[in-house]
Amino acid sequence: MSEKKMLYLHPLPIRIWHWLNALGIITLCLTGIQIRFPEYANIFGSYRAAILFHNAAGIIVAFSFSIWFFYYSMSARNLGNIYVPDGEDIKHGLLRQVFFYFFLYFFGRPNPHHATPDNKFNPMQKSAYLAIMFVLMPVVSLTGILLMNVSPLRELILAAGGLKLLDILHYLAACSLGAFLFTHVYLTTLGHTPLAHTKAMVTGWEEEEDDHE
């Protein structure tokens, strides 16, 4: 058996950001369901309540996204290292990681990626988070801000192609984020114990080996 070494992987601001986001995104998903399908879902009592919670959670998540962007790109200056796959990741790392998750994992083989504070995501995660943090989150946040302020921002809405295009983008980006949420939560259970990664996001400390998520 190998010796377990603890790594301080998630600094406090990131953990606060993560759980704030988690609460916000779950609220957004549930309220979003009620807002789009009010005849089938009445989770928050009234439609108005769903709108108000959705708006509040949207503002928090959009603000939190801005903080995240600022923290990584301005303070930590390692946004690229953590979230953008490099040449090696694309050429070999991605395939290796897919092969691990969908084949080697079932035979108990070790994860080819070992997380470090500066390189904590495997190539698959990098690709996924790149799409999420640089495409889906900006799209869902910006369209949400416009949809939340239709009257004052009407000029921008018309310039962007109209309300319906914004709604489509907002809705499809939200569905994509919702779909990712299922995968994300599942992948957190692939640590050396099902709750290992979740605990790491609470305490900040992660066991170095057997890193899957």
Add this chain to the structure above:
Amino acid sequence: MITAKKQMVLFLTLTLLLTLLAPITRASGPGFSMGGPEGKNGKCLDCHGTSDKVGSKYFIDPVKYRHTNHAKIGCPACHDNAVVAGHPAVKKASAKTDCRFCHTDIAGEYAKSSHAGKTSCNGCHDPHRAKTPAEISGSDINKMCAGCHDHYGITASHAKWLPQAELHIEMLPCITCHTGSKNYVINLYIINRQGIPHLGKFEPAGHDELKRLAGGKSILSLIDINGDNYISLVELRSFNTNPAYTGLHLQGMMTPETASHSFQILDNRRDCTFCHASGPGAMQTSYIAIPEDNGTFRKIAVEKGAVLEALKSTPDFYMTGKTRNSILNKIGLLILLGGLVMPVGHGFLRYLSRNIRNRKDNGHE
């Protein structure tokens, strides 16, 4: 000397003559006539159709008046008793006919409403330019309301409970929520920027500018390509994607199918799902409102389901929860189900391979 008998005969003859001549004298001042049945308004509008002659207070816009149903019954129908001997030389204020004589049902409905006693018919309606509910735009209806109800005050009071209050007040005629009307349709108005180029506010485009844009042809030809007086979804999409019309947009307003005067504050309108929930056949009916030269709008039927289409039919009309597109609903569901592939598929294989992985973890291999 005239005898008492002759005096009596003279008195009765004069009385009879005056009685017979009285109506003629009253309705016909010097050089003045109401006109015959075919030209009931002609003589009046000779003067009242020109502001220079009667001043702005008594000016009746002939173009707008002639369109009204009131013009069909003519000036004397309401003003018969008003024209005094000597008119127009005698400038006496006219006593008007009570609207209730003809509009009995509306008067009864109005009398029970929260507006009763607050203002009369003339407070909202100018009988000389009255439009039918089908002919008036939603924003014109709101301008009538704004005569008493201050826009900013109303917006502020609604904002206490209504999300995006300003948007609701701009995009809904007040009567949509504040009357007991049933059944609602979507009226689509052609809007463009008014006033300062690139900076002016978007408002319904006027008849003249749209006429110019149509090259002198009917305004409807901008949208109704085949001229069948009906707007298909193909024609609607074509209008919205035509580069020649990039400055024009379609603005939708949800209005009651039939107008009501039962003004009131209805608690069920505070439940957003009154409007923001879809149901069987919801929002299927819509019209394009074409501005006419007399200030009215002509409504042209649009193919069913235009506002429910995903994008191109009505790109700037969307009512959350109400006009959601069914194809997009299915695409969204597929995306979400896609997100379950990994947990379900991988999780299943993980379960099947649990013994192999456990052996490995326990160092048996």
